[in-house]
Amino acid sequence: MRLKILNSGYGFGTKVLFAFIHAVSRRPVPDAAKLVFYRPDFYGAPMKEFTHEAMRGPSAWSVGDRELMAAFVSKMNECEFCIGAHTATAARAYHDEAKVSAVLSDLETASIEEPLRATLRMLRKLTREHAVNADDMRAVLAAGVSCEQIEDALAVGFAFNTTDRLADAFGFFVPGPKAFEAGAKFLLRRGYR
């Protein structure tokens, strides 16, 4: 990572925890975890609370749908770390790797429900152009998506438009597929809190 404090600026207790995680998982602590453990009072603690609510809190979208939105937003931002992490998590949540790769390679031809497709289109525009208008929202509502579902999708968008930027700005190390697989299991078992 580009800041030394994010590699080695941790207190004794956190260092012990990292050593424990490393010993148990036999993998180094992922950079996404290091970020939220650094001075957690500033960013990590409140952001984990928000992200957990967005990704695992009550919603008409399944966990798989929300992980797919996270992967898709990350794809629009070209964020390698988050694409890897959330593609693996969405595939595992859905038990369907093909569905996730189909959406990421071509949203228009992927075999998914129309409400989900319309929502992803809106998130694509918001992520790429930084804005959407009332017509864009009418199109999503017309596809049968509820107002609450749109709000839930926007919360996922906020979480990953923030995280993707931090992953690339701080220079998260991008591990191999096995590490992402292990991360996906963890995120489905424990969530983001």
Added chain:
Amino acid sequence: MLIEDKKRMAYTAVVTRVLEGDGRASRAERRAAFENAGLAEPLRTLIDKVAKQPTRVTNEDVAAVKASGESEDQIFELVICAAIGQASRQYETALEALAEAVTDKKRSEHASEDPQ
């Protein structure tokens, strides 16, 4: 409490903490990074990339800000503010667009119920 209220409250807590709480960078500087406005070089380049082209951030961008006198803890805070700021403008613009679309929809539904 409504689910959506819980999300909005958690969102507000994130934004309020980084802008108003204690930090190593001044509140004014954190606000400027959040808004991606009114910053001097070399910080301006780094913050603008975080907001608009995060994949283009380089080691040199960060090194230049350090050389200008910002500590790593200040850079940590300012980069976080920049990321949250951009994501928050997207989020709030989208929520406003949704509110507008929903209000119009309700208005036209009422109009069809009551043709006067």
